[in-house]
Amino acid sequence: MDATVDTRKRHHSPGRVIRIDPAALNAPSASMWKLMAALPQGARPELSVDGVIELERLADVVYMDRPVSGEPGSTIGIFKIDPDGKGASRVNVKLGRASVNTIEVLDGLKSRRPRHSLRHVPI
Numbered sequence: 001m002d003a004t005v006d007t008r009k010r011h012h013s014p015g016r017v018i019r020i021d022p023a024a025l026n027a028p029s030a031s032m033w034k035l036m037a038a039l040p041q042g043a044r045p046e047l048s049v050d051g052v053i054e055l056e057r058l059a060d061v062v063y064m065d066r067p068v069s070g071e072p073g074s075t076i077g078i079f080k081i082d083p084d085g086k087g088a089s090r091v092n093v094k095l096g097r098a099s100v101n102t103i104e105v106l107d108g109l110k111s112r113r114p115r116h117s118l119r120h121v122p123i
Contacts, residue, residue: 002016002053002054003015003017003052003053003054004051005033005049005050005051006049006050006051013035013036013037013040014035014037015033015035015036015051016033016034016036017032017053018033018034019031019032020032020053031051031053033051052100061104061105062105062109062110063102063103064093064102064103064105064109065101065102066098066099066101066102070095070098070103072095072096072097072098072103073095073096075092075108076095077090077091077093078090078091078093091108091109093105093108094106094107094108
């Protein structure tokens with residue numbers, strides 16, 4: 001699986017996942033990576049880093065930031081800004097597949113932008 005490592009010093013390095021803790025399921029977890037580029041400056045053994053693993057790339061989907069109450073397969077009420085930008089209307093939205101930060105919208109909203117998304121899992 002492809003991945004990106006963030007050393008928290010504004011440096012992102014491409015990598016490949018070689019092991020994920022089997023005890024973790026749909027939650028942040030420990031993993032082992034093989035970096036595909038030179039080590040970033042300041043790298044050291046046992047350095048704590050953030051990372052993103054790309055599980056799948058979704059094409060032509062509508063998505064939004066994942067709300068606290070938004071679970072895959074559920075329908076929630078959200079406020080959609082009116083076209084004139086002066087008010088908002090409550091709409092029901094059916095949610096689909098989710099990542100750490102975003103969730104797919106199956107019904108209830110339409111996109112005004114090109115539609116794309118990445119599905120990520122926290123590590």
